[in-house]
Each structure stands twice: as C-alpha cells, then as structure tokens.
Amino acid sequence: MAEAYRIFHSTLFPPLSLQPSNPSHGYPSSVLSLKQAPRKVQCSVSTSETKWNATQQVPWGCDADSLENAEDLQKWLSGSGLPPQKMSIDKVEVGERGLVALKNIRKGEKLLFVPPSLFITADSEWSSPEAGQVLKQYSVPDWPLLATYIISEASAQKSSRWCNYISALPRQPYSLLYWTREELDRYLEASQIRQRAIERVTDVIGTYNDLRLRIFSKYPDLFPEEVFNMETFRWSFGILFSRLVRLPSMDGKVALVPWADMLNHSCEVETFLDYDKSSQGVVFTTDRAYQPGEQVFISYGKKSNGELLLSYGFVPKEGTNPSDSVELPLSLKKSDKCYKEKLGALKKHGLSASQCYPIQITGWPLELMAYAYLAVSPPSMSKQFDEMAAAASNKSTIKKDLRYSDIEEKALQFILDSCESSISKYSKFLQASGSMDLDVTSPKQLNRSVFLKQLAVDLCTSEQRILFRAQYILRRRLRDMRSGELRALRIFDGLRNVFK
Template structure:
C-alpha cells in the first residue's frame, strides 16, 4: 500500500537520515517586506527564494533549475548600499565636512547604525531588519574561547580585535559630531557593540565593487557594496561563479558556471580560501573544504630544532630573508613542499653551508638528512595533534551549560579543531609511508 505520510513526516525521516531539510522563509514578514521594497527599486527574483537549511542556516533556494552559465541574480545599482548612497543621505553633509576624512568603512558603519536607530522610518529599514543581530566573527569572542583557537589563527584573531578596538576609539570624535541627527546621546547609539555589529555587517556581507575616489573620504580603497537579498547566497568551495558589476546593465550580476538543481541551495564562492581565513573574515567554516591546511608557527617549528646548532639562528634568518618561514603547512596529502624545504635546510651540517641556496631551489639532501626531516615533521605533526585534542576536550567541557551565542562560538571553534585533527591524522599516515620500511 502506498504511504500517505505528509510533508512533515518526510522531513522528519530526512532529518533522521542526516539529510538537509529546507524550510522556506519567503512567507516571513521581514522577507515579504524586503522583496516588496526591492521590487520598488527594480529587482525581483522568481527563481531564488529565502530558505533555512539545516547545514548552513539562511540561504537562497532555487525554485526552478538554473542552467550552466545562466544568470542567477541581477541586482540593480539602486539596490546597492555604497558610500555614494551614504554621501547622498542625511549623513552626507556631516561626512563631507569632517577632517581628516573618514574611511569608506566607517562611513558605511555609521550609516548602518543610524538606519537601525531610526527603525521603521529609515529608508533602508527592510534590509536592516533581515541582517543578523550578531555575528560569529572573532571580535565577538571572549578571551577563554579565543584561547581554544589554533595558535596561528589565535594570533590573527587577537590582532583583529585590537584593530577593531583601535578603530572604534579613533572614530569616537566623528561619531560625536553626528549628535544633531539623533535625539538620544551619541554615546548611547554608537556603543562599541553597535559599531562591532556594523563593522561585521560590512566586512562579512559586502560584495567587491570598485568605486571612484571621493574627495570626502580617506584614501583607503573603496570597494564595498552591501547587496540586499544577494548577500543571502552562502559560500561553497566547489562552486564556480562569475560575479561583478555590469557597467552596461548597471546591475551587480552573478552567473553560475555549472548551474543548480531545483529546490537545492544556490551557492557562490568567495574564493579559494581555507577555513582559517573563512573563520577570520566571515565567521564560519565550510565542511569538506579542499583548500584547508594546518599552519605551523615559528614558535612551533622551533620545538623540533636543536638549540645547540651554532648555525640555527643564521639558518632561520636565511629562511626569513627568502620568505620561507611563512605558509609552512600540513595538508591531507602530507607536509607541504615549503615545510619540507625549510626542514631540509635546517637539517644541514656546518660543512654544508654552500648548499643552502640550492636547497631552496629544490635540490635533494642525503638519505640520512631526508629521514631527519621526516622524523622532525612527525614531531611537529604529533605536537599539533596533541594540542588539537586538548583543545577539543576543553571545548567539550565548556559546551556543558553553554547556550546562545557562546555555544555557537564554541561549536564553530570545535569544527575548526576537528578539521585540523583530521588533516593532521592524514599527514601522519603520509609521513609514516615516507620512512623506509624496516626489514622483517
């Protein structure tokens, strides 16, 4: 007898099997208002609707097949929020007379905060209302969660937080100059949390679009454009698209290279970024990211070196001068060529000084030196594995009782650490296979 179970039962079965369950969001009031507002500005989309996906959260779902090389979305210039939009707004006169000029980033951040403050009366209110209320970028992380990040990412995340705090403090005088626009004190409107939200909105949701240099803004490159609706498209490392502003149609267009099936999520690709970069710049990690690697810091590299080597500092300086102390990595296919090349140079004996340059050009070393390099790579790999396992154990403890944003942050770091451990386990196997097998 044919099953008569409904849509809800089918969704439950798919969820139980671990399949992605898509729930349309197009009926929600905020998205109805956004689509109506965009239609007034010349944009409509019948082939893409907002939906919630179990694996990525909010995104856009194809309601019909999208063919290869077909236009996925075409957003008119009127729908793009740029510094030009800000300069033409009620905030424009304040930006134009401020000296020294503010950066394009601060101009956009200030406008987003002001529009959020004005609520329903704001011109861009339908867009502001669908923006995330907070983000999972490192600037939101507490120190104890930051400490759980891999060392290389942690250093960059700490730098990011410091740069944001410096930007906030240096921008306070300009924020205060905007007081006539608000009935409440500026200090209440432009809190650090409000600026953090706006900063993340601009940094994670804008598309790249070059603009002519404005006399009223700083000399920093102006390449930001907030793109309502289009910014719901999520990143997928395997997807290929052609994206950019079409000067003829005056629209920002995205064209799919391979197409998309009906009722599947439509994706774009931000570029060949590993998950550490995606985490730092956008606040997420992509599962099955073929670009992901594990980075080795100089401090970690030194753990496997002989401090008694009188040439050690000279070797490290030589590697630094030749740009061989960065991008040293482990991948699923083992240690990178750069890492093994650096180790080969570090393995050389004092009398082999004349071979330094040739090693960086790919010259081989003796069998015993090559085995030394493999063994040292194993030491590095095991050290990073242990660090990852310790971090995962600590994350499991902190997740107990955690909820809301804190739990979301912990889960994100956990994903990053799990991927790291998987990569290192693959590298360990590759390194074992590189060592000569002992005779039975």
C-alpha cells in the same frame, strides 16, 4: 607567528567575502588593510585587552534565523529596481535563511541582476551628509568608512533609504568577533584560528579607538557615543566580514549587495558573484541545475574551514571542503648554534623565528620545506641560509624547489615532529571536549556553549584530519628513505667485502 599570518593570510581584512580568492599555496593572498599608506587615519592595533560581552546586541536588525523582515526587504528591493527573481528568501537547512529556487533553474543560467543603485559602497550617499563629509575629509579607508556608514544609516532608522535592508540584517552576525576571549581560549586552543581571531578582534578595537580619538571625539554631535561605540562597530564589522563582496569586474570595488548577500555558501559549487557589464548588475552563473524549492548556493571563495569559521561563523561538513587547510607552526630551535644567523636571514626576507604554513590534504607548500631545510641545516651550510630563507618567504620570486639531499631526511623529520606536536594538541582538546564542563548558568548560555563547542569540535576534527594525512605521508617518505639508505649501505658493505 603573527608575522606568518600577514604573509599567508589577509589580516584585518580578509580576502573579501563572496568572491574567488587568489590562491597562494591554496590560500588567499589579497590583503586590504586599514594600514594603507598614506592615510590620515592610521588604524593602529590596540594592545588593550578587551572583553567582548557576548550578550550585548545592537537595537536594529533581526534574529538570524527569522524571516520577520524578509518580506518587506523583497518588496522594497522590487520597488527599488531589482528585476523579477527566480528565487525568494526562505528558511533553509544550511545557513538558516537563504535564497530558494521558485522555478526550474538551468545550469549555466545568469541570476540576480542587482543594479548598482542598490549597492552600498564607500561612495554611497549619507543620510547625514555632514558625517560623510567629515570621514572623507580624514581620508578614512573603505572598510572603516563602510563600518561607520552602516551604523549611521541604521541609527537613522526610517529616514535612511537602507532601512528595509538593515532591518533584515542579522542582529548578531555569526563570526568569531562574537566569541569572548574566554571562549576562544577554551574552544580553539588547539587551532591557529584562535590567534587569527584574537588579532582580528584587536584590529577592530584598534580601528574603533582610532576613529574615536581622531574623529568622533571632535564631532560628538555627528558621532554620539551612544550610537558609535565598540558594540555597534563589532556588529558593523561582523556584517562586513560576512557579507561584503569584492567585484573583480569593477576594479575590485567592495560593496554590500542587498539580495545577493542572502545567498549561502557551498563548497560544492564554483560560482562567484561579480558585476556583469552587459546586464549592468551583480550576477552569478549557476554551475548546476536547481528545482523549485531547492536552496541555491554560491561560493564565498576557496577558503579553509578555519577561515569560514573566522568570518562567517560556520564550519562545512567534514570532508566536503576541497580548499580546507590547517596552519602548521614551525620554529627555529633556540639551542641551534646558528640561531642568530638563521634568524637574521629570515628577517631579511620578512619572516621571523616562528612561522605558520598551510597544509592541505594534498600536500604542503614549497616554502614550508625551505623553512625546514633552514631550521635543520648545520653550520657548514651557512652560505645557503640566505637562499633557504628567501625560498621560505612567499614574497620572493626565486626558485623555491630547493633540494638538499644531505639534510632532506632531517628536514622531513622536523616537519613530522611539528605535525605530531600539533596532532597531540588537537587530540587533547577533542578528548576533553567529550566531558567538557560547559560552566553555564542559564539555558540560553547552555545553547550557546553547546553550539560553540560543536563548531570547535568540527573545526578541530577537520584540521586534525589534514595533519594525520601529512603525518602518514611524512612517515612513509621517511621509511622509504631510510630503507633505501639501508639497502645502499648493505650493497656498499657487500662490495667492500668483495674487494677485501
């Protein structure tokens, strides 16, 4: 199943935040992984079971819901080249802190103009140049390099030029990286996002271990363990997942863009951050007007609720996300007489016996139907296994809208069965959540558990809603098909009687 994620989603590094994603089945397909070859640092996936401690925090940053360092940040930005703004940081209803209009803002207006001198990128200067040189020497890819960079700058405190920026970053970014394994198992059991979160945690741990083994342990003076440890890496990756921007007009360069990263996401706007060559700064163009006091939003890309929870730690209000989708797991039956042949065909096209496909409220991808055809096809169709498997893979460019009318009903029934089995998992969780024992010992823990449970309930409700819609469509199609078949059978019988 993990394989499916690699195909339909980005794994370790998500479709980078705050930018439009390149939809494939309505899903982002861009992958920026640490495993870019050839690299000296291969950030392998650790198999060790790590227990994140939900209470540990880094000694810098601020509370996510406080404005404590916001004023200093604004002053520093203005003094460092940020032009006067029509927005300021304030407390907001959606996203705790955000940018709020100070003046009337028109639809179609360009805002921000953050100059490149304020971007944090893989080329930024290090307060400790020796540490930067070592990482460059090892050709560390952008993500782990940036993760190490922001820890290094945070630990440099006032001697870092980013001190005001780092002090205004959340001490604990909202992201599934901050859920313990027990919390993921307990609250997200029904959703495939649980598996994505486990993979992401494992990847971050693997990345840190790799850096530690290959580099940090060789230069303990430059990378002391008190500073460069699992906890600080969880923080820095949490920051990257929730704030890093890919700038299409700068050849896809990734950057932290102070100020721009104070904007919250709305599913109702379609405006994205990018570098504007004419004004030489990061901008976005409003797609609606704002009045003074209103919060201004951008889009973080066409992401499902699960992806938003995974990287940003929130779930949009029910029914507001047109890009929402749910992962439907499908598997070949072990009892299938052609199991081996079918698996061979799937493997040939980079797939495995279990695959997940995204379903949206508007439908499902052609690849899913191709997989279903393969799963239900009889031995007599073995010659078609290869084309079915190819069409089930989103890598291949072959024609995907295959149609095998003889087995269409079976294929639809197969998808319906998988849908119903997923729906029952969600129903079980949602029913149990009402009376779930939160198992806590302190008020702080209680708050956290109530908060996480609510996020999980919101996610599962939205995912189940999509599955209910798919179930309705599938049942109707099957009913029409069967009644059509019945009618045809009756006509055939009638004709036979006439000829008799």
